[in-house]
Amino acid sequence: xxxxxxxxxxxxxxxxxxxxxxxxxxxxxxxxxxxxxxxxxxxxxxxxxxxxxxxxxxxxxxxxxxxxxxxxxxxxxxxxxxxxxxxxxxxxxxxxxxxxxxxxxxxxxxxxxxxxxxxxxxxxxxxxxxxxxxxxxxxxxxxxxxxxxxxxxxxxxxxxxxxxxxxxxxxxxxxxxxxxxxxxxxxxxxxxxxxxxxxxxxxxxxxxxxxxxxxxxxxxxxxxxxxxxxxxxxxxxxxxxxxxxxxxxxxxxxxxxxxxxxxxxxxxxxxxxxxxxxxxxxxxxxxxxxxxxxxxxxxxxxxxxxxxxxxxxxxxxxxxxxxxxxxxxxxxxxxxxxxxxxxxxxxxxxxxxxxxxxxxxxxxxxxxxxxxxxxxxxxxxxxxxxxxxxxxxxxxxxxxxxxxxxxxxxxxxxxxxxxxxxxxxx
Numbered sequence: 001x002x003x004x005x006x007x008x009x010x011x012x013x014x015x016x017x018x019x020x021x022x023x024x025x026x027x028x029x030x031x032x033x034x035x036x037x038x039x040x041x042x043x044x045x046x047x048x049x050x051x052x053x054x055x056x057x058x059x060x061x062x063x064x065x066x067x068x069x070x071x072x073x074x075x076x077x078x079x080x081x082x083x084x085x086x087x088x089x090x091x092x093x094x095x096x097x098x099x100x101x102x103x104x105x106x107x108x109x110x111x112x113x114x115x116x117x118x119x120x121x122x123x124x125x126x127x128x129x130x131x132x133x134x135x136x137x138x139x140x141x142x143x144x145x146x147x148x149x150x151x152x153x154x155x156x157x158x159x160x161x162x163x164x165x166x167x168x169x170x171x172x173x174x175x176x177x178x179x180x181x182x183x184x185x186x187x188x189x190x191x192x193x194x195x196x197x198x199x200x201x202x203x204x205x206x207x208x209x210x211x212x213x214x215x216x217x218x219x220x221x222x223x224x225x226x227x228x229x230x231x232x233x234x235x236x237x238x239x240x241x242x243x244x245x246x247x248x249x250x251x252x253x254x255x256x257x258x259x260x261x262x263x264x265x266x267x268x269x270x271x272x273x274x275x276x277x278x279x280x281x282x283x284x285x286x287x288x289x290x291x292x293x294x295x296x297x298x299x300x301x302x303x304x305x306x307x308x309x310x311x312x313x314x315x316x317x318x319x320x321x322x323x324x325x326x327x328x329x330x331x332x333x334x335x336x337x338x339x340x341x342x343x344x345x346x347x348x349x350x351x352x353x354x355x356x357x358x359x360x361x362x363x364x365x366x367x368x369x370x371x372x373x374x375x376x377x378x379x380x381x382x383x384x385x386x387x388x389x390x391x392x393x394x395x396x397x398x399x400x401x402x403x404x405x406x407x408x409x410x411x412x413x414x415x416x417x418x419x420x421x422x423x424x425x426x
Contacts, residue, residue, distance in 0.1 A: 014123035021205065024118045027218035030202045031211050033225050035195035037112040037232070042185060044105045049178050051098035055325065056171060058083045058091050058409050063355060064371035069167030076175055085379040088406035092323035095409070096247030099327025102152050103243045103258070107235035109145060111228070119212055137183040144177025156326045158260045158275070200225050246328040249321075259328060269391030272322075272330045276415070278395040282363030283416055292361075292400055294384075298347040298354075298422030305346075307400050311386065313338045318381040324410035335404045337385035340377045344422050353377045354423035358403055361418045367411040372403075377422075381406045384417060 014020045060083050061068035084090065119138070126132045148170065155166050162169055191211065203209035205216040223231075245256030253259070259273075266272075278288075294305040305313075317336045323329035344353035356377050359369045376382055385404045386393060393399040398415030405413055 018118070018121040019123040021118070021212070021215065022217045024215050025217055025219040026215060027202075027221040028223070028225050028228050029115055029118070029213045029215060030200075030225070031191070031195035031209060031213055032198065032200045032202075033228065034112065034115040034211075034213060035192040036229060037108055037115060038188070038192055039196070040108050041105065041112055044101060044108065045178075045181060048098060048102055048105070049174065051094045051101075052170075052174055053079060054094045055091075055098055055409075056167075057081060058094075058407075059412070060371070060373055063373055064357070066357075066369050067371055069165060070171045071168075073171070076171075082373055082375060083407065085376055085381070085406040085408075088320055088381065089323075090407045091409055092247070092321050092329045095323055095325060096244075096327055096329060099152070099156055100240065100244050100247055102149065103156070104236045104240045106149060106153075106239065107232045109149060111232045113142065113145075116213065122212060134187060137180045137187075140176060140180035141184050144173060144180055147173045148177050156258075156260065158326065243327075247323075249329055249331045256328075260326060269389035270394040270397050272333070273328055274396050275324060275326070275410070276362075276365055276396075278416070281365040281368075281416075283361065283395065287361045288395065288400055288416060292418070294401065294417065295419045296343050296346050296422070297420070298344065298349050298356075298424065301347040303346040310338060310384075310401065314342060315386075316380070316383060318383055318404060318406070320381060320404055320406055322404075322410045322413055333389055335383055335385040336387040337383040337401065337404070339380060340372075340382045340384065340420075341380070343384060343420060344377060347422060349422050357419075357421040357424070358414045358417055359419040359421075360414050360416045362416055367414070370403075370412050370414055372405060372408075372412065376405050376408065379406055384420075 017023060056070070056077075057080050059067050059069065061070070061073075061077065062080050065071070120142070126135065151162055151166060151170050151173065154161065155170070160166060194209070198209065202214055205214040239258075241255055242257040245252040245254065246259040290307075292307060294310060296303045296305065315336050316339050317334055319332045319334055321330050321332050340356065341350060341353055344350055344356070353374065354377070355374050356372050357369060358372060362368045372382070381404075383404045384401050385398075386401050388397065393402060398417070401417050402415040403413045403417060
């Protein structure tokens with residue numbers, strides 16, 4: 001025994017510090033608590049991964065290079081499909097679930113990492129090739145989880161401090177993480193099931209069931225394991241309350257304390273959230289003033305429209321939301337403008353219009369152009385909108401004209417549109 005009453009490590013045993021089992025004294029750590037937290041993450045992370053894949057598919061990256069934010073994805077894009085326009089709220093729901101659930105799971109993830117932290121310092125670090133492979137997967141699992149959650153939350157807050165594109169980093173990080181996650185689940189699932197069946201009773205510290213998580217010298221408990229789970233649940237519930245409102249919208253937006261632009265996007269017909277203002281992307285008064293023109297090209301033909309001529313075309317209405325990758329969305333709003341199929345007809349492509357390259361006059365920022373699929377063009381609700389909620393678009397909402405496409409991510413609803421090219425290579 002040493003001066004503090006601790007057992008003196010045997011020669012060749014673990015060094016003093018976190019590698020010694022008695023260093024960890026919480027009476028709460030144990031296989032049951034870890035299994036419960038792991039089960040919640042098993043289902044939660046599965047939903048996160050699936051909705052994340054859907055988020056990437058919504059950009060229709062295979063249509064054109066301007067849509068693909070992760071070039072070189074190779075076989076990782078095996079599942080991609082043409083993103084549908086119906087139901088029109090599909091992206092709003094999938095991305096709202098993705099972002100809200102990601103934030104809600106943060107307390108669960110932190111609690112799970114806390115519950116297994118003694119395993120990260122297990123001694124000796126490597127006992128066999130199989131154990132080395134397991135520890136490598138654990139390193140990728142913990143590092144991948146931290147990377148994905150941190151970059152995701154920074155993106156929600158529009159705080160881009162990471163080196164490179166969020167889309168590329170988050171996409172590849174997700175595949176690394178899910179690979180390690182799958183390996184971890186395969187190795188631990190049987191142990192998790194046994195721990196759940198055994199219940200909260202703590203096994204002996206040196207038993208196989210303890211899995212190195214039970215302290216041999218536990219301190220006096222100040223809370224039960226069920227109480228600790230309750231605290232984690234309360235933390236997740238609190239994050240849900242201050243996050244979900246930005247996806248649900250309406251009066252619930254007042255509860256969205258974590259929304260990047262606050263709870264009040266302004267008043268009036270144009271009083272709803274935006275990410276990019278006209279000034280932030282270099283829009284000058286002359287770009288959207290009387291000299292503005294809309295150029296429509298396709299099938300070897302060209303048509304140029306002034307703003308007044310655009311207004312003189314048949315105007316149609318569509319009740320659609322805007323939903324963005326950051327998780328926020330607007331309620332369904334009445335938009336009015338010219339259908340894309342009618343604009344395609346100006347160049348002789350009205351019967352079966354092909355895909356279209358949409359270009360903006362914006363000078364800075366991302367997504368100044370996008371390619372929309374033929375099914376998006378042919379949907380009667382797809383508009384080059386000039387009005388919203390009965391009022392002319394504001395400069396920040398895309399005056400003189402912007403795209404409104406059912407089911408599309410917000411960045412594909414291009415603002416300050418100046419050119420439409422139907423059918424030609426983008």
